[in-house]
Amino acid sequence: MTTLTPQERQDTLSTPTASTAGYPMKRLAQFYIVTGFIALFVGVMIGPLQALNYADVNLYNLPILRNIIKSYYQGLTLHGVLNALVFTQFFISGWMFYMPMRDLKVTPNMKFAWGTYIAMTLGVLIAAVPLLTNKASVLYTFYPPLQGSPLFYIGAALMVACSLLVGGQVVFEWFKWKRAHPKQITPLITYMSVATWMMWILASLGLVAEALILLIPWSLGLVSGIDPLIARTLFWWTGHPIVYFWLLPAYISWYGFMPRQAGGRLASDPLTRLAFAMFLLVSVPVGLHHQYSDPNISGNMKTIHMLLTFMVAVPSLLTAFSVTASLEDGARQRGGGGLVGWIRYLPWKNASFTAQVLAMISFIFGGAGGIVNASAVLDSVVRNTAWIPGHFHITVGTATTLSFMGIALWFIPHLTGKKLFAPKLALFSVWAWFWGMMIFAVGMHWQGLLGVSRRAQISAMAQNIYDNAHVPQVITGISGVVLLVASLAFFTTLFGTLLSKTVSDGEDVKIPWSEAISTHEDSKMARRLEALPALWLAAFVLVGLTYGPVLIPMILGRNLVPGYTNLW
Amino acid sequence: MLDHDKLQNAENIWLGVAVVMCVLLFTGVVASFLSGTFPLVSGGHASGIASTRVDPKNLAVTPFAKPGLRQEGTENELFMVAKVFSFDPAFVRVPAGVSINMHITSADVMHGFYIQGSNINLQIVPGQVTTLRYTFKYPGTYNVICNEYCGIGHHNMVTRFVVTPPTK
Ligand code: HEM
């Protein structure tokens, strides 16, 4: 296809700010994305050691390693924080800021935007001090009364608070745009981004409250005790919807850019909006499904959260349909045919595209596993076993991470004007990541069903209680090696690209804006769904209704206990 | 090329299928609560006993002062304390075929309580008592594993339940 999309036609006509090389958002987005990948690099280097632990191989006594990390659990804390919290948030703050601004053709207040970036990075550096000195080896869930250094909580809170400023700026620019264009329907990329940011702002309130009201004063010694159950409940208020904050930015690419990368069109613009509106509404009031086995929480409230959790599966099932249809459209336009024969006609040589298709395939299994976890009955079998890391490495660890890796393969050249270094190696790395994670998932899910605990240095246990798990242990070990190779290959292409010479202004690497088969012109649904603020308000009310009856009795009957700082 | 109407139709059907599927899943789980395979509703798994809170620094004034299995009236009550990095009592002998009320709390940080190969898998929170009723069906030795990170010795926090054949 060589014809320009309406977007691109507009792009070529519009003001220099939002569509040319000098666009100041480019540098900012580049900083966010690259900082994120540096965190991922460090985090991922620890992963294979953990996979080997789950193969009963203990490398943590090696002197070289001993000099860097004191224990398995310090390494695990770093792995969880850097990968799941730092990498994701920085990538998203670059991606889901740049794209809607460019989509609306506006330049936000750049001083404010850079200030946010600097403060967010400062947050990471502050938290890094206790993490690296083994003063906060409390894992990325930091359940009190395990008590890390106050710097850890302060740094983490600052970092998360900054993501709200990024989201706030996007929502603010959208409001401004709406006022200037009262009759128009929001362009799709912006719609998806704004809905996701609104969801995240509501979702993050739990963690922000936990940090500001409970953790920071307590770790500073201003109060003597903490209620671990309240803290845990606030944590999961944020802790589940955070997974949609990781996933939806990948969906933005799957819906908004992959159709064009495949040479086709998005199936339906209005239905895409519907999926995001549903996510805004029901992503947050679901956190109790992480607490089915907690004492002193009403069973009825647990059941309501379970129902809502099942409902969040609906927009994801819609996504599976839509995205597959748009890929099929692309493949048929490229000459493919047959019931499944068209699959061969997708652009498999394109590493960016391939990475994201593989990420989707991984999410089919990840999503199915998620439905298992959401069911209170089955959760009691798999809870806190190796099944759980098995599950989230094919969701956030692949559906999200491999999508972000794929996006980076065009986005970084677009932002920097550098040519992708070693595209063949990039293609190899995304396949290796996919297979590595698939093997990992088999090993870990299987170990989980045999009762092997997660978050445990099983390779250093005094007694052998997992004699039945040798086969899946070997499988997990192999996956660790495959993933090490995959990561090294990927980061070679990434850093190779960044270190190469700038050859253009980056505009030759086009943003793959996609057209839709069913557009939002004349769509009643699209018009109704413009009411994002009303949906947002409804989401707040729903969270109040589903968390009020849980938190109010907890707060009235709070039971403070002392902290422990020297257990690791 | 795919066309608009056909696609929309198929997508609507798919949406219907998705909703029905989720409703069925939910119904299945609720049926399991009601039938008692997973009695979330009636004082079983994970329901806890509301208002059962204790001071983890002063368990001496609670039934947790002397952990272990005992008979109170017609009920078998088992009290256990999790603390870094062991369970008290370190070893529990229970008869099969008898309903047991287990009460577990923590003397320090969060712990887990997972009976390997069963669906007893609980969060143990300091200050709160996790309670459930359970009847062991089959005699044998079961590992009980702390599956919530509690510190450097977490992976060695394991105990055993020996389920003896029914006495009659
Ligand atoms: C080279 C690739 C990777 C390998 C081999 C790997 C391996 C592992 C293993 C074996 C565990 C379980 C440790 C335990 O429960 O004791 C784990 C935990 C975890 N991984 Fe990864 N991982 C990789 C990449 C990632 C990525 C890309 C992400 C997310 C973006 C991620 C996020 C996490 C998180 C959040 C945990 C849980 C930490 C905790 O339980 O506190 N990992 N990883």
Ligand SMILES: [Cu+2]
């Ligand atoms: Cu423990």
